[in-house]
Amino acid sequence: MAKFKIWMVALTLIMGVSFTSCMNSDNDTTRYGGTLAKVYSMYGVNYYFKTADGLTITPTSSSVAEIEARGFKFSEVEGEVVQIAYQWDSSVLEIPDNATEVSGVTLTGILSIDSPVEIVDNPGASNDSISDTPIISLKKEASSIYTYEPYYFDRTTLILPINYYLQTKPHSFTLVYYPNEEITDGIIKLYLRHKKSGDNMTPGSPTSWDYAVNGSSYLYWRSFNLQKILYSASSSLDKVIVVAEENPSSVDLKDTSTKTNEYTVEYKEIK
Incomplete structure (x- = not known):
């Protein structure tokens, strides 16, 4: 490494x-x-x-x-x-x-490790963000002891462990909230958008997890401030669903093996 x-x-x-x-x-x-x-x-x-x-x-x-x-x-x-x-x-x-x-x-x-959060009234609006490549996963089985998954840093800050392929250029991430989307059981959905920013990576490239293991954790962990969503959402943000497009074997968003996965994240006070 x-x-x-x-x-x-x-x-x-x-x-x-x-x-x-x-x-x-x-x-x-x-x-x-x-x-x-x-x-x-x-x-x-x-x-x-x-x-x-x-x-x-x-x-x-x-x-x-x-x-x-x-x-x-x-x-x-x-x-x-x-x-x-x-x-x-x-x-x-x-x-x-x-x-x-x-x-x-x-x-x-x-x-x-801060990344932007956007409130998009209508899909396709000027501040909407669209992914151009999938991630690998938002959950990492690091060993039999440790598992890394999304969590709340505090009540308004969400931390995502984003595993993805990268080669020579930094990637960008945005968390998008659509306030006009119908919600179920009072839980809103937040959509993770991933852009490779011109990087020429392949499934054989290093992953953000590889970099994290060698000290560059900022490439793996990303922080999202939900404060402005808190002011516009009609429900509590103590529990949210994060939606991500994932594919461990391809960097092509249109690949047939690319799946949309959901992660329910609930605020828990760390003691």
């Missing part, structure tokens, strides 16, 4: 699917961590992060300033879910496994 080329800004993101790493020798006290987290600030300064299970991570101001000096604007991702990587010296800072707050770590990388 080391030969895979990532076309995004080069950031050292030492994380895998578990979002943590302990690549240390016996004499090295540097520890590494990473996670998906939402960005917050105190009046536009003093940025910090919160994970879905309530962990607050506050990096040093100097490490935030260093990343901003590279051209990253924290103000543009405030309120969004991002993938972060950080490190600390365990001889100076101890972080217990059950910590609810982590402060003083050095932020080494940050990438947004």
Whole structure:
């Protein structure tokens, strides 16, 4: 997998699917961590992060300033879910496994995983989004222990683990809501649209899951803010159905083996 080329800004993101790493020798006290987290600030300064299970991570101001000096604007991702990587010296800072707050770590990388959400009154409208290639699946049986599937980061933020083929160009994803569509049992449907953006991938290409295993989780996990749908929908968004066009053996949307699958996602408070 080391030969895979990532076309995004080069950031050292030492994380895998578990979002943590302990690549240390016996004499090295540097520890590494990473996670998906939402960005917050105190009046536009003093940025910090919160994970879905309530962990607050506050990096040093100097490490935030260093990343901003590279051209990253924290103000543009405030309120969004991002993938972060950080490190600390365990001889100076101890972080217990059950910590609810982590402060003083050095932020080494940050990438947004936010994708757009569109409310489309009529199919084919100017803001409608149409897929041009299927995904593989929204559910991944990673092992006998772990299963990855759509979940709520919080009440208004949906996280989708999108497995798809890709080669050399980033793909785009949009979640579309049609408010005039008839709903059943008060549960709305959200349609995932996938565009390859000119990528020339094949079923033999690497998958977003392959990249995630090697640290580029932002290609696999995508975040969707449902806030504006909340204001227009007549029903609760504590449960939604995500509709996706899937094909594990072809990248052709019109292939006869392409199927439309539905995933019911229900909000559950993480404790």
